[in-house]
Amino acid sequence: DQQVKQNSPSLSVQEGRISILNCDYTNSMFDYFLWYKKYPAEGPTFLISISSIKDKNEDGRFTVFLNKSAKHLSLHIVPSQPGDSAVYFCAVDNYGQNFVFGPGTRLSVLP
Amino acid sequence: DTGVSQDPRHKITKRGQNVTFRCDPISEHNRLYWYRQTLGQGPEFLTYFQNEAQLEKSRLLSDRFSAERPKGSFSTLEIQRTEQGDSAMYLCAWTSGRRETQYFGPGTRLLVL
Numbered sequence: 001d002q003q004v005k006q007n008s009p010s011l012s013v014q015e016g017r018i019s020i021l022n023c024d025y026t027n028s029m030f031d032y033f034l035w036y037k038k039y040p041a042e043g044p045t046f047l048i049s050i051s052s053i054k055d056k057n058e059d060g061r062f063t064v065f066l067n068k069s070a071k072h073l074s075l076h077i078v079p080s081q082p083g084d085s086a087v088y089f090c091a092v093d094n095y096g097q098n099f100v101f102g103p104g105t106r107l108s109v110l111p
Numbered sequence: 112d113t114g115v116s117q118d119p120r121h122k123i124t125k126r127g128q129n130v131t132f133r134c135d136p137i138s139e140h141n142r143l144y145w146y147r148q149t150l151g152q153g154p155e156f157l158t159y160f161q162n163e164a165q166l167e168k169s170r171l172l173s174d175r176f177s178a179e180r181p182k183g184s185f186s187t188l189e190i191q192r193t194e195q196g197d198s199a200m201y202l203c204a205w206t207s208g209r210r211e212t213q214y215f216g217p218g219t220r221l222l223v224l
Binding site: 023034036041045095097098099101102104 | 151154155170214215
């Protein structure tokens with residue numbers, strides 16, 4: 001039973017447009033959420049995080065939104081660039097013990 | 112630079128052989144994690160250490176897997192009697208404490224023939 005779901009395996013966006021990646025989680029007790037980016041043959045790279053006391057966190061072109069009632073978070077990338085093409089993982093902090101990751105969404109930014 | 116290196120980066124072995132991977136944090140970070148990632152999946156937690164103490168092990172960590180972190184610095188992950196299902200990328204991560212961001216190393220890609 002997946003605790004973290006990313007229902008879109010892939011997403012294609014034109015360069016300069018907005019990319020929106022979505023993530024749903026099942027446990028309302030989760031209170032710290034993160035997004036990672038992964039290129040082939042490399043480890044995941046931390047992008048941005050948000051705690052449950054906030055509903056939005058912004059860092060440059062990246063913004064994460066958290067909807068606690070819907071148990072949903074999203075990552076917005078504006079404007080999208082070809083270098084953003086990668087697999088994006090949503091992760092939740094599992095009671096401070098470890099992280100639980102979603103299966104990932106492959107983003108392709110087309111020039 | 113994420114503050115952690117892993118060795119080797121790639122390993123090909125035959126079924127039934129033993130393999131060992133190493134993770135070296137640049138400094139002695141408090142917590143060190145091992146994850147496994149297979150194709151089409153996100154990283155899956157295997158085990159973690161706080162200093163030299165192994166505090167939690169996932170049910171994914173069968174009896175063939177063992178991890179150590181002597182002296183609370185580098186860590187090793189050994190897989191005995193490898194099986195084809197062990198083929199995956201093995202990732203090491205560190206963090207400074209509970210509920211802190213985890214930073215990943217480049218991973219070791221294992222292929223069991």
